[in-house]
Amino acid sequence: MNILVATVAGALGAMCRYLASGTIQGRSRSDFPVGTLAVNLSGAFLIGLVAGATQLNSTASVAALGFLGGFTTFSTWMIETIRLGMPALRARAVVNLTLTLGAGIALTAAGYSLTN
Amino acid sequence: MTSRQYRSNYRRQLPALVAVVGGGLIGSAARAIVGFWLPTPTGHFPTGIFVINITGSFLIGLYLARRERAAVARLSLPFWAIGVLGSFTTFSAFSLDVLRLLTEGQTPTAVVYVVSSTVGGLVAALLGQRVGQAAG
16 A cells, blocks of 8 residues: 555656756756756755654655655766766766755755754 | 647647656656665665665666667657656655764764765766667
8 A cells, every 4th residue: 555655656756856847947048957956955855844744644654755756866866967077077067966965965954853 | 928838838748748657657666665675774774775776877877878879769768767767766765864864873874875875876877878888
């Protein structure tokens, strides 16, 4: 049952990622991957909120964690970082890596402290 | 943008959206199953998400390299790269596990997890690209 809930929620998350990331990237004139950055950072903040909210029952939290798992992505972050870094290691690849990492973990902590 | 333009954009995007959702079902189911098999005990290295993120990074490199060399359907990219692999891998669970390790006082494990996931993910994606290019 939990696997089914997580699966459907994750597919909805994927749909939201596609729409949000595409819209944000489309409005940006930069080739910096701001679409993926925006979904990963907002997803990191939201998972902190969910993890801190201990009053959530288990099905609601499986659905929320499943949704955010599908909404955020690791593989696209990696491949976009590699593309920024080609052919030699460029500053923007390092920025994409460290900004996502640092801001992501800080936002998860911020979300967690808001609800816990 | 007028509402008619919005509707026409939406109609053009619909097949790709369906491909993303279909791929998302597969990727999310696979992530849920791996997470069920490899649960992370409190204070330990999150093996399940680590394996998922490294495997998914390898496969996206492999997929994109193959895609440059072979003719693929228009909906292949939204299905495989955005849907299946995009949902299989996750940043939010990774970030939450790092926070948990830090708050549990497992700072060395948190550092090992962050470094091995990011360096490992980049190496895996590059390796996937190489394998995809070598396959001709």
